[in-house]
Amino acid sequence: MTGKTRTPLLLSLVPLIAGIGLYFWLWNGWAADFAATLRPWLPGSSFSVTGFPYRMEANVTAPRWQGGDAVALTASADSARINRGPWQPDLTVIASEGPRFAARISPALRVSITGGSAASSVHSTGGRLVRLSNVIAQANVQLGFLPAALTADTLELHLRERLGAAAPGSPTGPVRGQLVLAATHLRIGGGGPLALAADLAVTGPARLTAYDRWAASGTIEIASLTLSDATGEVASGKATLVPLGRTGFRLAGTVATVCPASVAAALTGRPPVSERRLRAPVSLAFEGSHAGLTVTGVPADLAMRATRGQLPPCPVLRGNG
16 A cells, blocks of 8 residues: 555656756756846856756856947956846856956046946847846945045935937937935045935937947936935035037036035035025026036125024035045
8 A cells, every 4th residue: 555655656756857857958048148248248267057956047156247449348346246037148146256347448438337246137128228236335436627636425326328319409319327326425536425316318319339420419418416414405406518529518507405615615616605594495407528627606795694503514515626
């Protein structure tokens, strides 16, 4: 009786074992495809794909990628763990230690970002970048047009392609891309800790696949940018950036702020000032280029304006840099 009972039980395990074997065979095929996808992006790096059964995972030491034409792009790290799910070939998740990112067009138009660690995700389909997200811890940012370094406990950058149409009567082209920024404990040139939230739209005549074509008529619309400290909002503004070929840019916009003298000093690169927060915000206008900005609208009677004496003074928005 026991032998007869055991035989049907063993037979019932056959489909399970066959299913596991089939899935293992399929997983190895997916893993091979994943490795083939990574190799052109990681020349000179050796890795193997593990993670069965839930994911494909490649652990890479000192990965480095570079590309671009008019815009020279590089991305590297001390180490990286690259993941993809078996049923999500369009989504890749990357955890890296010691990440380094850089983009360069000219001395004025360049940015480099380093960090302690980063969590990144790349969502693409049909050759289009649906979304690229990076959350960088202990970030350090250098901008070609700004002498002051920027540091942040966390820096978030979320980029996605947009295929919207131009608004009727709009002086700009259709929105082709969106960049959302956020930062905690952001310090500009060693200034006070701030929180940053910004939403930028990139307009242009076509997809963002060639810098020179975009720079001929495209713009970056800073739809919103807010700086806050522990007490509350310090400044919020919007602006339009127009590229000047590969050499620089022109910028014009407005800022609403309760710390107008501090904002004006930060925008023009003057030394920080001591200032109390106003009870009512004022509007400033600024314009200029990568070489420098001018600010108008600082009230002549600023010293006579009502302030919030019970609150801490305005933070240092930009240190000496």
